[in-house]
Amino acid sequence: MNLLQQPLTVQLLSMVVNRVQRHRCNNYCMQLNRRTKQVECRFGFPHGQRLLASLDKLPHSKHWCFRGERNDSQINHYNRLLTVAWLANTDISPCTSLQQVVDYVAKYCSKSEKKSETFAQIxxxxxxxxxxxxxxxxxxSKLLNQLVAERDYSKQEVSHLLLGLPLQEGSRTCLYVDCRNPARHSRSLQIDGGEVDEAPNVYEKYKQRPESLEDLVYVSFHPRATPANAPCSRSG
Known part of the structure; x- marks a missing residue:
């Protein structure tokens, strides 16, 4: 059944929720609770059924927690609009304090990734x-899927590369300086209509600089010699 072709009804919502929002405990979430010494789901499943939503402060928690009404102990919190629009798993948790948001962001920003496996191991x-x-x-196909799953190449990074978007922005400009032997420098090609001519590269322009710039070092000269519409180049 193609869900994208189905009308937006309560039946569609129920179908999607049961397919993608149902939590199934496994080795990922089942952990030893240090306080109770029992193996429990770290996400708190199964949750008790509730007739009314409420804000509660759970034991050993610093923040208030939203607990929505539920008639199923294994369903994640969800937003109806996001669920039928995304058609995939989401977990909705309203922010109850500014400090909770700060703690959440700090936790994931400082979380270290495990060492990637080599291609041979994968x-x-x-x-x-x-x-x-x-x-x-x-x-x-399995190798590429594994690389994406392991976050070696994130979906956002792949999307940015395909669209030609910058992967980062900074207040400093990084300058590429070719420090190899001049004979190994790249050659610039100037394309003008149907004609292709070889143009001097940055180092050659530096050697041909006027006497007024005689004391100018190569690194300082480099940005001046590279215009915004620089010709394309290929390795020589």
């Missing part, structure tokens, strides 16, 4: 799951 783990039919395509 490939070895994927080999048993490669399909016999079109093994090359199967292996390549």
């Amino acid at each position: 490939g070895k783990a994927l080999m048993p799951r490669v399909k016999d039919q079109n093994p090359l395509i199967s292996f390549t």
Whole structure:
């Protein structure tokens, strides 16, 4: 069934919620509670059924927590509009204090990522799951999916690269200076209509600088010699 072609009804919402918002406890969430010494879901599932929503302060918690009405103990909190628009798992939790927002952001900004596995390790783990039919395509697709899943290449980064958008912005300008032997510097090509001519590169322009700039060092000269509409270049 194609959910995108279904009318926006309560039945569609119920179908999506049951498919993507139902929490199933597994090794990821089941952890030992240091206070109770019991293995429990760290997200608090199953939740008790509630007829009315309320704000409660849970035991050993510094902040108030929104607890919505529910008739199912395994359903995540959700927003109806976001659920039918996104058609994927979401977890809605209203902010109850400014400090809670600060703590949440600080937690994830300072969270360290685990060391990425090498391509050899990833490939070895994927080999048993490669399909016999079109093994090359199967292996390549699984490898790319694994890289995205491990966050080596985030979806946002891939999107920015495909759209040609900058990955970061800063108050400082980074300047690329080719410090190799001049014979190995890249060559610039000037394209004018149907003609392609070789143009002097930055270092050659620096050597040809006027006498008034004789005392100017190469690094300081570099930005002046690179106009905004610089010609394309290729390695020589």
